[in-house]
Amino acid sequence: MTIARPGDIPRGNNGVRCVHGSTGTERPGPAAGRTVRSERTLTSVGDRAPAPGDDQAQSAVSKLWHITLSVSGAEAPLTEVRRGLEQLAHDHPFLLTSRYANDHAEIRYWEEARDLHDAAAVALRLWGEHRATAQLPPWTIVGLEVIDRQTYHQRLAEGYGPPPAARVGVHPF
Secondary structure (H helix, E strand, O other): OOOOOOOOOOOHHHOOOOOOOOOOOEEEOOOOOOEEEOOOOOOOHHHOOOOOOOHHHHHHOOEEEEEEEEEEOOOOOHHHHHHHHHHHHHHOOOEEEEEEOOOEEEEEEEEEEOOHHHHHHHHHHHHHHHOOOOOOOOOEEEEEEEEEHHHHHHHHHHOOOOOOOOOOEEEEO
């Protein structure tokens, strides 16, 4: 009886080794009287080491994105808006600052994501997914800005970027 070991070289139709999608069980081989041990190596997306200059490697690396999410809708009591935004900030401490009025709010924070599309997708879900748990007003998203860290700092240095979040927390406009 011959059993293949990890690292053995496949030898065609002689039945010594057959590697396919099984989970490592033994089974009869194609040649009479032989047993074949089937093996499967599991890999995931993260197992591959990125090669320098590899486009896939560049897209797999997370970056920081500055998010500004603007929402608005029917007027709501300021105390309820503030309490909802404070709850959202408590549930998600990544929030930098929130500014609010009785009919609109702006949330600014940093998001870590592979690319702009992923960062925008997460940002667009933020308000809706946490509306019930944070008891946020039933407002809709009316604006979204997603910029990378370098662009954010470049804008600030040139004096035309968003005003820096001087105070972290929830504040009225």
